[in-house]
Amino acid sequence: MLLTTFLTESIKSGKIKVSQSNTEALEITVQDKKIDVNAKDKDFIKDIIFSSVRKDNDKSQKGIFGTVERSVASLRTLRNMQPMLIDIAEDLQREGVTVIISFKGDTVITMGSKANPKLTRYLLGTKSVEINSIKKIVEMGL
Numbered sequence: 001m002l003l004t005t006f007l008t009e010s011i012k013s014g015k016i017k018v019s020q021s022n023t024e025a026l027e028i029t030v031q032d033k034k035i036d037v038n039a040k041d042k043d044f045i046k047d048i049i050f051s052s053v054r055k056d057n058d059k060s061q062k063g064i065f066g067t068v069e070r071s072v073a074s075l076r077t078l079r080n081m082q083p084m085l086i087d088i089a090e091d092l093q094r095e096g097v098t099v100i101i102s103f104k105g106d107t108v109i110t111m112g113s114k115a116n117p118k119l120t121r122y123l124l125g126t127k128s129v130e131i132n133s134i135k136k137i138v139e140m141g142l
Contacts, residue, residue, distance in 0.1 A: 038102040089128035
């Protein structure tokens with residue numbers, strides 16, 4: 001059992017709000033084996049996901065070349081994270097737990113037992129991850 005499913009078994013219900021610089025960034029709600037993570041600040045989410053891409057004394061280029069360089073590094077990070085995310089989603093499904101990731105209240109990704117993938121099943125090789133809105137993923141800048 002992974003940490004995600006352990007937390008769901010331990011926390012039966014509740015709500016957590018995460019803020020950064022007095023701006024609400026995340027709202028996490030847990031209830032009945034369902035975790036809803038509602039992202040409200042896309043910059044906060046991007047900082048969390050791509051923190052491994054940046055280096056403390058990073059002297060990346062500015063302008064278009066810097067943007068391309070950061071985008072390539074971001075894609076590499078996502079590709080490297082994929083096996084871990086699939087393991088988490090499959091563990092959630094085995095334990096009957098669902099994690100819904102939303103952006104400003106609109107569902108973006110569903111992982112775990114309530115995932116109902118169509119095309120995603122063939123792309124990722126798992127029935128545990130459903131991409132609900134590619135448009136919102138692009139809007140978040142991921």
